Amino acid sequence: MQSTLLRIGTRGSQLALAQAHETRDRLMAAHGLPEDAFEIVVVKTSGDQIQDRPLSEVGGKGLFTKEIEDMLLDGSLDLAVHSSKDMPTVLPAGLDITAFLPREDVRDAFISPKAKTLRDLPHGAVVGSSSLRRQAMVKRLRPDIDVVMYRGNVQTRLRKLDEGVVDATLLAHAGLKRLGLGDVVTSVIEADDFVPAVGQGAICLESRLDDEKTNGLLSAINDPETRVRLEAERAFLGVLDGTCRTPIGGLATVDGDTLTLKGVILKPDGSQMHEVEHSGSVQDAEAIGLAAGEELKSKAGPNFLTS
Structure with missing residues (x-):
């Protein structure tokens, strides 16, 4: 007999654990459950183990989710907590993103x-980033800057910066805030200048489609606005490229009943960029994302994503 109510799967970084704890705390508050009703299970993913080369060379986003999803499918876990920007646009059969936190x-x-x-x-400065999107946007704004691949968790990247390995780095503001590290930020780059990664700042919860008990519990902590924004963004990304091999940014915002999605695609060296913006009813979030993706693909041309 299962000794805990919910087994929560997560990666083992401090940020991933902070996100898992936030999920647990929200479930405790929503359902009046004690802490010992949950077990947080740390899973080491392929993406965590590969540190010597860009993930785009060895499989992309799924490397941060595969082992966790395998455990969901075999029943070892009841739900998984992910950074939405790490999620492939196509999920394994039998699994779904059941909820999003605010x-x-x-x-x-x-x-x-x-x-x-x-x-x-300064001219010729070195910026470290593992994100192809950030690398391309840096090169577009400052072609003179040297951008180098920069892997590791948040703490590792900050340590390398302190050691002078690079002159600057870029990280998600959301992750720094969740870790209580907001004071390390020199400045925040507005989304109009640097369109974020699809899903940036959003925590998603993945579970089995047929697990009615878990899904019922998760529905109580789902944030409807975040869900509708991510429906548009993920549909947009799915049209273009479901992996992390292409510099793509996409951000949906909601104002009343209107959803607006802004998307960009760049050459890795920042030499070319195409933009798109689509608006419509929040009820048509997925359709807006699909239309924006198709328009951007048309603007860029057939060889943009492969050349």
Whole structure:
């Protein structure tokens, strides 16, 4: 007999654990449950183990979810907590994103001991980032800057910055805030200048489609606005490229009953960029995302994603 009510799967980084604890705490508050009704299970994913090369070379986003999803499917876990931006657009059969927690700040944070903003960095400065989107956007704004691949968890990247390995780095503002590290931020880059990654700042909860008990509990902590925004963003990404091999940004915002999605796609070297913006009813979130993705694909041309 299962000794705990819910087994929550997560990666083992401090940020992933903070997200798992937030999920547990919200479930405790929503249902009046004690802490010992939950077990947080740490799973080491392929993405955590590969540190010597860009993930885009070895499989992309699914590397942060596969082992956790395998445990969901075999019944070892009841739900999984993910950063939405790590989620592939196509999920394994039998699994679904059941709920989203309220979205945090979507913006990127600039961190540097040498300049207040990206534009203020000295000529030839070195910026570290593992994100193809951030790398391309940095190169577009500052072609003179050297951008290097920069893997590791948040604490590792900050330590490398302190050690002078790079002159600056960019991280998700949401993750820094969740870790209580907001004070390390030199400046925050507005989303109009740096369109965020699809799902940035949003925590999603994945479970088995046929697990009515778990899904019923999760429905109480689902944030409807975050869900509708992510429906549009994930549909948009799915049209273009469901992996992390292409620099893509997408952000949906909601104002009353209107949803607006802004999307961009760039060449990895930042030399070309195409933009799109679509608006419509929140009830048509997925359709808006699909239309924006198709328009951007048309603008970029057939060879943009492969060349």
